[in-house]
Amino acid sequence: MSEELIPFFTYRDLYLKPLNKVDITVNLPKLRQLGQSVSNWEIRERLKKMLTAIEMTDFKVLDSNLEQVQFAAIINSSADSKYVIKNLDGISFRAVGFTEPLTVSATRGDLDSQLAWTGISERPDTIYIGGLPFEWFKSPINESYETTFHQIFSEFGEVSAVDIPQCDPLRKQMDDEISGITLSSWSFGQDLFFEVYVQFKDYTGFVNAMTALCGKILVQKTPGNLLIARSLKEVVAKEEEQIKEEKSESNLAKSEELARQLMRAEKRRKFELQKNYEQKLREKLKVKLCERLHCAQKKERSVPKLYLITLLAYIGRKRQELKLRSRIAERMLMNKDYSTK
Structure with a gap:
């Protein structure tokens, strides 16, 4: 094997x-x-x-x-x-x-791999491959996946561009219709597989790559010489004009998505400002309310004390009046007794 x-x-x-x-x-x-x-x-x-x-x-x-x-x-x-x-x-x-x-x-x-591109009117220059495991292409020196694929496909011819949609953070936030990402993620947001577009500078490199890939499966040899197979989901040729059109649509979609994100960010900023203003206003109203409640409580506490002082003063006056009347009565009584004698 x-x-x-x-x-x-x-x-x-x-x-x-x-x-x-x-x-x-x-x-x-x-x-x-x-x-x-x-x-x-x-x-x-x-x-x-x-x-x-x-x-x-x-x-x-x-x-x-x-x-x-x-x-x-x-x-x-x-x-x-x-x-x-x-x-x-x-x-x-x-x-x-x-x-x-x-x-x-x-x-x-016959696998008819040649039919993958001979039916296209113009000479294609770009290959699309889907269903590639991220784990299989990790670089030990932290190179990007685009750099890795550029090195791999340079064996077939001079490569002009490599695009991996899953490695673009902005496209991962876009809707599926405009992101260009066709593979679904089944790991709670963490991508397991990716797709790649490889564009060659000339038709010869494209043909070499298509001839090498079509009718094949990708396998990884383990240390125990076991083979882990991975079917390539799709190996498709794309015309240069089609790629340009797709890239143009993708760039337009990126711009529109960026504009929408900026608008959402501006709305969030205004909302935060309004939220902070309302929070400060509530704090001021709370302080004023607390001051008024404190004053009201002081008044409530001072009313009984004032009433008691007034009452004591009234009682004191009444006592003075009684003492004065008592003295007057005693004097009148003494004068009356003196006159009778």
């Missing part, structure tokens, strides 16, 4: 491993009942059970009608693809609902 590995980024033990396609056709006999449906899933599962020992990257239905069902199986090694063809081609099996056995034919398929 190791002889199939193609060096990609050996500093991190990363290699490209060719995929092998097997075209499988299942010919369908007549159904027992008119109008009875055919279960492609059931047929697919029957075939997979025959290949339990084979590691497949994909096994999907390409076409289906009343006469046959066409499958495409992506096999991880050429030896396994030969095994699949040998064990499936020419066999037959019975299935529920059919009067006769179903026959199978299996042939080696």
Whole structure:
């Protein structure tokens, strides 16, 4: 298996491993009942059970009608693809609902990697790759991911630009429709995978890179010589004009998003100023209210004391009056007694 590995980024033990396609056709006999449906899933599962020992990257239905069902199986090694063809081609099996056995034919398929860019009208210069693990491309000397990919793809030709949307903090804050980020994050905001755009200065470098990448999976060799495979989500060619248009739209979206962020920041600033003003006003009102309450409490405490003083003064005056009247009465009584004598 190791002889199939193609060096990609050996500093991190990363290699490209060719995929092998097997075209499988299942010919369908007549159904027992008119109008009875055919279960492609059931047929697919029957075939997979025959290949339990084979590691497949994909096994999907390409076409289906009343006469046959066409499958495409992506096999991880050429030896396994030969095994699949040998064990499936020419066999037959019975299935529920059919009067006769179903026959199978299996042939080696073409991945048609060249179709990834030959259909484009103008010469493309940019490759898009999705589904790359961040962990696999960490630099031990703290180089940026863009620098790492610039070094990797320089092996195919002169690179003019590398763009990784997940490494742009501003785009990560934008809406999905304008950010250019197509991969979802499933780790509570922490990205596990990323996508990359690599632009070459000439068409030759682009062709070399597409030829090397298409029809491959990315694998990492562990210290125990185990291979951890990672299917490249997408390897797509893009035209220069399309890239320029996308970059223009992205820059416009960035400017619009930046303007929205500035407006939101200004609103937050005004809100904070208003909030601080209202807070200071509440504090002033609180101080005034406390002063008034304090004065009111002092008045409430001083009223009984003043009343008591007034009452004591009144009692004192009354006592003086009584004493004066008593003396006057005594004098009058003494004068009366003296006159009678």
